[in-house]
Amino acid sequence: MEEIDMNQVNPVIAVTHVHRAFGSREVLKDITLQVEQAETFGILGPSGSGKTTLVKLLTGIDEVTSGEVKVLGTLVPKLSLLQQIGYMAQSDALYTELSAKENLEFFASLYGLKGGNRVRRIADVMEIVNLQEHLRKRVDQYSGGMKRRLSLAIALLHEPPLLILDEPTVGIDPVLRQSIWKELRALNGKGTTIVLTTHVMDEAEKCDRLAMIRDGQLLAVDSPKGLLQSAGVASMEDAFLYYGGARR
Numbered sequence: 088m089e090e091i092d093m094n095q096v097n098p099v100i101a102v103t104h105v106h107r108a109f110g111s112r113e114v115l116k117d118i119t120l121q122v123e124q125a126e127t128f129g130i131l132g133p134s135g136s137g138k139t140t141l142v143k144l145l146t147g148i149d150e151v152t153s154g155e156v157k158v159l160g161t162l163v164p165k166l167s168l169l170q171q172i173g174y175m176a177q178s179d180a181l182y183t184e185l186s187a188k189e190n191l192e193f194f195a196s197l198y199g200l201k202g203g204n205r206v207r208r209i210a211d212v213m214e215i216v217n218l219q220e221h222l223r224k225r226v227d228q229y230s231g232g233m234k235r236r237l238s239l240a241i242a243l244l245h246e247p248p249l250l251i252l253d254e255p256t257v258g259i260d261p262v263l264r265q266s267i268w269k270e271l272r273a274l275n276g277k278g279t280t281i282v283l284t285t286h287v288m289d290e291a292e293k294c295d296r297l298a299m300i301r302d303g304q305l306l307a308v309d310s311p312k313g314l315l316q317s318a319g320v321a322s323m324e325d326a327f328l329y330y331g332g333a334r335r
């Protein structure tokens with residue numbers, strides 16, 4: 088493993104002229120962006136715009152057609168980077184015939200969490216997602232929202248410096264959504280960098296910076312306030328229409 092302090096690499100993510108095509112279909116077109124340490128960076132775009140494709144390139148699950156992605160100073164894909172990333176996919180990757188506890192223990196062992204530390208981390212993450220009462224329940228008895236929360240708990244388990252969350256709060260009720268956001272903010276405060284995708288405008292406004300994406304193209308990157316100001320509009324919806332329409 089690298090000797091460098093992974094928490095001190097800036098930018099944490101550097102995407103440079105990235106294209107991704109499936110056959111002749113270009114799904115991402117010349118994406119260039121950087122994500123700085125300890126920010127919450129949102130990727131906002133309608134269904135099918137390329138958000139999931141982009142986050143998969145960041146994790147190394149998928150590879151670019153051209154261009155490059157660097158995470159924590161290292162060219163992606165790189166297996167050793169996975170220890171540094173907490174990834175929550177859009178479809179839950181859970182063992183449904185096992186209990187939540189067994190799922191957490193499995194992932195904890197993958198990340199080398201042992202003994203008291205493992206027990207403490209499992210309790211901590213289950214509290215964050217408010218599932219502590221359901222630790223021993225089999226996952227096939229969980230609701231969709233509970234599965235999402237368990238997936239988030241697993242992404243947080245090994246306290247990675249970088250969290251990549253694909254639509255983390257879909258199917259989660261507003262009260263818990265607020266408390267999850269509070270927790271994500273607290274993680275930012277401790278230096279964790281967070282990249283998340285969303286198509287919910289009010290959630291997008293909570294991010295430090297936002298990338299607006301449509302049809303695989305990056306329309307704009309700025310703080311929510313900056314995006315509203317440059318577009319001269321009052322709502323994120325209008326900003327999206329402005330950048331997606333008038334400026335192209």
Ligand SMILES: Nc1ncnc2c1ncn2[C@@H]1O[C@H](COP(=O)(O)OP(=O)(O)OP(=O)(O)O)[C@@H](O)[C@H]1O
Pocket residue numbers: 109114132133134135136137138139140141177286
């Ligand atoms: N493996 C693949 N092969 C072919 N096309 C793909 C593949 N993966 C994604 N696509 C296409 O790429 C486009 C972008 O998909 P992507 O899942 O990245 O969108 P998204 O913005 O995440 O949408 P959603 O919000 O609905 O999840 C879609 O048109 C999709 O059909």
